[in-house]
Structures are given as structure tokens and as C-alpha cells.
Amino acid sequence: MMTAPPRTAVPFERGSLLWRQDTRTFRDALYFYWPVADREIWIQSPPWNELRVFSCGWYVEAHRHFWERRGVNEGIYIYCTDGKGFYRCDGRQWTISPGELLYCPPLTHHSYGADLREPWTILWMHVSGPEVSFHSDLLGLTPSQPVGRVGIRPRAIAAFRTLFHFMKPPLTGARMAALSHSARLVLACLALENGEVVASEVIGAGIQRITDHMERHIAEAADLPAWLKLFGGSRSHFQRQFKRATGYAPNDYFLRLKIRKACGLLAASNLRIGEIAEQVGIADPYYFSRQFRRVTGANPRAYRAQIAQHETVRR
Helix, strand or coil, X not given: CCCCCCCCCCCCCCCCCCCCCCCCCHHHCEEEECCHHHHHHHHCCCCHHHCEEEEEEEECCCCCCEEEEECCCCEEEEEEXXXXXXXXXXXXXXXXXXXXXXXXXXXXXXXXXXXXXXXXXXXXXXEECCCHHHHHHHHCCCCCCCEEECCCCHHHHHHHHHHHHHCCCCCCHHHHHHHHHHHHHHHXXXXXXXXXXXXXXHHHHHHHHHHHHHHHCCCCCCCHHHHHHHHCCXXXXXXXXXXXXXXXXXXXXXXXXXHHHHHHHHHHCCCCHHHHHHHCCCCCHHHHHHHHHHHHCCCHHHHHHHHHHHHHHHC
16 A cells, blocks of 8 residues: 655644645544543533534544444544545435534444545544434534535634643543533534535635634724735735625624623623713714614613613522
8 A cells, every 4th residue: 555655744724724734644633532430430520411522523534534333332524624534324325524523423334535536634533422313403414414504603713722622531520520611612613604615715804814804803894904914915805705604794793792891791891881982993883783682672771671681680
């Protein structure tokens, strides 16, 4: 069997969506498995046994990667961020492309692997416990529809990195809690953004830079020239890709960030409506109230009253 030629490892950089390394075989991939004894301990450890992560890892350009499993009592999530792969189960086959999430249900006879010409780069985890079916339902993944498009999601990848960071012995109660919560965060990030398609890693990183910039400058006016500079493309291309990634035009998305910030200020401060409008960079309080109602369905005063009533009832 021919050995793939050596590749120069590319270090992880701030803002990158993948962790690069020199991976030619599965042995070179980064992964961790809990041994059987630790798995048995976790199974008997409520409440952290509701969602257990028995293994996880990532595999860059997975040359000749292939697994076949029959009757394993674990669900397997495989998130493809580059290249291509395939999944076979019950006489059917699916092609897995960048930005797609594959779910292999427990107790099935299935196989999956990398495309020979364009081997996939994947992040994966094996999960078990009563919550597994809940999360697959949340993601809209079923045995008959095991593949979903979620796009290249930087926050989900960052959450996955945190999950892998916690995969180290000893398996204490605190570690089980950290792993369970990290796995939930990974799946929740993917579920929240399910269907928001980003065509490539470069576009995903560009959009992420812009949304981060928006959040840092929430008290300022919309700044299309600055956003275009961060994106590095034409205005029409930027607007098209931004809406594709977030579901909103840039100005509308920025306005919704402002309204989200205003909701927090209405709930947690005694600032007047006009002062809150200024805090989020909207000089005209009447315009602010109209936009607030358009986004939330209630005017600012009614929203604050609803929050106050909820807090009173909860106490």
C-alpha cells in the first residue's frame, strides 16, 4: 500500500476554523477514548450519565479513513469541515460535504469513510445516554435522514475544541460534568444554526470577523465600508454571503444585535428608554421604539413590564 507523502503541519492560528496537523493515517489523528472501566463508572454516575462522551477527536485530510460498525450502543456525530466522505446504512448511501453533519444512530449496521480523491476533514464524537435521542431530534437527524447541512460554524468548532480539551484522565465527577456540558454546547450550537449555509472556510471566517466587529461596536452606527474591508470582497458579494450565513441583511442583523442588547438593559437596569436607545447607538428614541417593536413584538415599556412581572411571579 502506498504511503501518502508527508505534509507540512500548519499550526492553529487565532481565528482559524480548523486545527491543522500532519495526519496521514488514523494513528496520526488527534483523538481520545475512555477505557471500558471508566465508561462503566460514567454509566453509573447520575446526573452526568444523561449524556456521555466516550470518545472524540478530529482528523485532517483523512486519507483511506474507513469504519464499519454493527450494533454499537453509541450514537456517532461526524462534522465535515473540508473534503468529502460517504455514509452507508440499510442499502442506502449519502455523500458528506463540507458544512454537513452526519449522525450514525446506535445499534445500526453502518459504514463511513473518506472520499479517495478529496478525503474529508472531520470532527467527531461518540455519545450515549438518555439525551442522545433528544439531541438528534433537535438537529432534525433521523435514520432515514442522517445528514444535515449546518454550514461551517466557528462557534461550534470552538466548543468542540473545548470538549476535546477536557478529554483527559482521571474521570472525576467534575470532568464528567464538563464533558457532558461541552457536548451539549457543541450540539446546541449546531442546532441553533442548522440550515445557515456558509460556502467555504474563508467565507465563514470573514462573516465571523464582521459579526464580532458589530458586537464590539454596538453603540455606533452601521459602518458598511468597515464591514466590506473586513470581508475583503465586493459589496454585492458581501451582502449575498452575509445573508446566506446569518439569514439577515447586514444592517438588519446589526439592528437585531442592538435590540438584543437593549433587551438586556431593559431587564437589568433602571435606565430610561431614551438612555437605552443611546447605549445601543440609536439617537431617536421614537425610531428605537418602532424598531424594538418590529423585532420583539412589544414596545420597550411593555417588554420591561413583562420582565418585571415574570421576576415577581418567580420570586
